Amino acid sequence: MRGPHNIIRLIRTGATLERTGAMKVIMDAVEAPATVRMVMRGLVWPFQWLGLKGDPNQPPVTRALQALGPAYIKFGQILSTRPDVVGNDLALQLRVLQDKLPPFPVDVAKAEVERELGQPVDQIFAEFSEPVAAASIAQVHKARLVEDGSFVAVKVLRPGIEKAFQKDIDAFYLAASVVDMVSPSSRRLRPVDVIEHFEGVVLSELDLRLESASASEFADNTKDDAGFSLPMVNWSLSGRRVMTLDWVEGINAADVEAIEAAGHDRTELSRRVLQLFLNHALRDGYFHGDMHHGNLKIAANGDIVAYDFGIMGHLDEYTRRVYAEILFGFIRRDYKRVAEVHFEAGYVPADRDVDEFARALRAVGEPIFGMNAEKISMARLLSYLFEVTERFGMQTRTELILLQRTMVVVEGVARTFDHRMNIWDAAKPVVETYIKDSIGPRAAVDDLVKTARVLARFGPRLPALAETALIRLGEDPAPPPRRKYGPPLGWMVLGAGLAVAIAVLVDALT
Known part of the structure; x- marks a missing residue:
């Protein structure tokens, strides 16, 4: 629920950053002014006891983001590719977030596979490895098919990931709403819309059927790209929480x-x-x-x-x-x-x-x-x-x-x-x-042809639309305004008719 109780979540976020030492690292990396450092750390310091401890064996920022949950981990993944923004040392630390997160047990993964595919793992796979990669939303296992002995990659969603991710998103919505309310200068950034977009993108990751469809479409588009290739989806062994692809x-x-x-x-x-x-x-x-x-x-x-x-x-x-x-x-x-x-x-x-x-x-x-x-x-x-x-x-x-x-x-x-x-x-x-x-010019011609074809499809409806518009115009007691922004209705109808004729001619020639 997107309510005020999420304030606790936001306070815990700041407290976790302070408790793990991540706040200082982040401030140093972005070269924040002294006043900003003082204000930010002053706000969260009294609440640091609410912060999550995380894994003390990890560097501060990685430790904090892992403890805070999947949405924060996604943010860290992006920063890991920008050493020019956050510095080489921090970027190197954050790369752990890409595919080296703590995995869940292989027995749990097998249970998820059996529940999703409706048959025992032993009947499908001759081998099923320990996790070879673990990210914020799912982990991957290397397996060998019983049917033909080929190796595949089996992607399995983390148990309970949907609920965990929704918690982060709800807190982000609260933060965006507060920013939108108290900072008029930030409204042009449409913070709530940004969170809605982010939510839609990431929630699509939580249904592996959609990912399988995306992989298939992407493969069709790029099959002729030199120096680029994709693993193929095994549709018969894929579902909402499990996805199977060729091993690469x-x-x-x-x-x-x-x-x-x-x-x-x-x-x-x-x-x-x-x-x-x-x-x-x-x-x-x-x-x-x-x-x-x-x-x-x-x-x-x-x-x-x-x-x-x-x-x-x-x-x-x-x-x-x-x-x-x-x-x-x-x-x-x-x-x-x-x-x-x-x-x-x-x-x-x-x-x-x-x-x-x-x-x-x-x-x-x-x-x-x-x-x-x-x-x-x-x-x-x-x-x-x-x-x-x-x-x-x-x-x-x-x-x-x-x-x-x-x-x-x-x-x-x-x-x-x-x-x-x-x-x-x-x-x-x-x-x-x-x-x-x-x-270029060729594209302009193509656009005109496409427009004409669309109008051609609506050709049978054009007389009725024109008649309706003329009746409404006749019923309007106010005098018709001067033409400022477009041609009279008669010219519009004539133009539409010409467009239909062009479309018919184009179809006949092509």
Whole structure:
């Protein structure tokens, strides 16, 4: 329940951070001002006895996030890919959260499998290993099928994970509501909408049938992508709480020394992982939304293998085009066009000055060009971007949250392979190709054809719609207003009729 009792949960969060020593580590990592340190620690210090102890053998932040629960662990997973934001030491500590969490017993996992699949484990699997990876929501076992002797990966949800996760989400809702109420300047960030989006994304991870469907669709989209592969789903051995896929051998993407020793080209891997993500987002509008190191392997043949499809992102065609134009504008250093796209898409209020916004974007983009990634402080860049968005009244776009977050994660993975990687140089060919295919003259013609076909489907209804509109217009006692924003109804009906005729002609020619 999303009630005031969640205040205790929030107090316990701060108290746990203080009790485990994580509060000081976090403040040091983000270089918080002395006044902020004093206020934050002063608020939680009296309540630290309420904090959870966690595992004293773990580093402070990892210890605190593990103790607090799955939603906090997810947050830590994201930070583990950003050494330029939280520092190398803390990022290394947080990588434990990706797939090395304490597992639940194998007997419990087998019981879950039997309950879900409706038959004894021994009849399905000749072997069923101890957990090989354990994350915040599920763990994975390596098994060998009785039927053909092939090896598979069996993913099993943690018992009681739904209830545990809902507790965290409820507390987040309370925090977002309080922020929305007491901080008017933060309302443009739409904190409640952000939590709703986050809840929807992660709750989809709690039904492995949805993840199986996501894996299947993703495989169809990417089957022709060179240097990229996915494990196939075994549908007959998958359900809501259990998912079975082909077993994939490979080196964990975080093990840079092993990747180097195997002779793989790390610079090429760095470029490829970023370009693959952009292709999936722009070309397909369907991308892996959790591409951290723990969900990627490097196969013996050099392929990047992705798994764990619980979080997938979807972008409609319009949003893809807006995103591509923004990226393309930054790549060309055409900040005026980037600003115009923001205004055209409604991301910035129309009463703001487009030229002033373009200058602010130039201050963000110019320091990037001509520099390699290791010299760019993403923490400072994000900080300045936040100031710019606040200044110009931009609201948080919930449909872009996952895209933006994953872009940060993927860049972090790419930098692990090659810290000199320049994100703009790697992105340029992908974005240029998409612009050429989707925003040029040919794309405009395709859009017109699609529009005409839609109108053609509604052709039989157009006379009735026109008649209804004319009757309502005749019943209106007020004089008709002057035409300001569009053509008269007669021209609209004629235009619709012409569109239908065009659609019929197109269908006949194609």
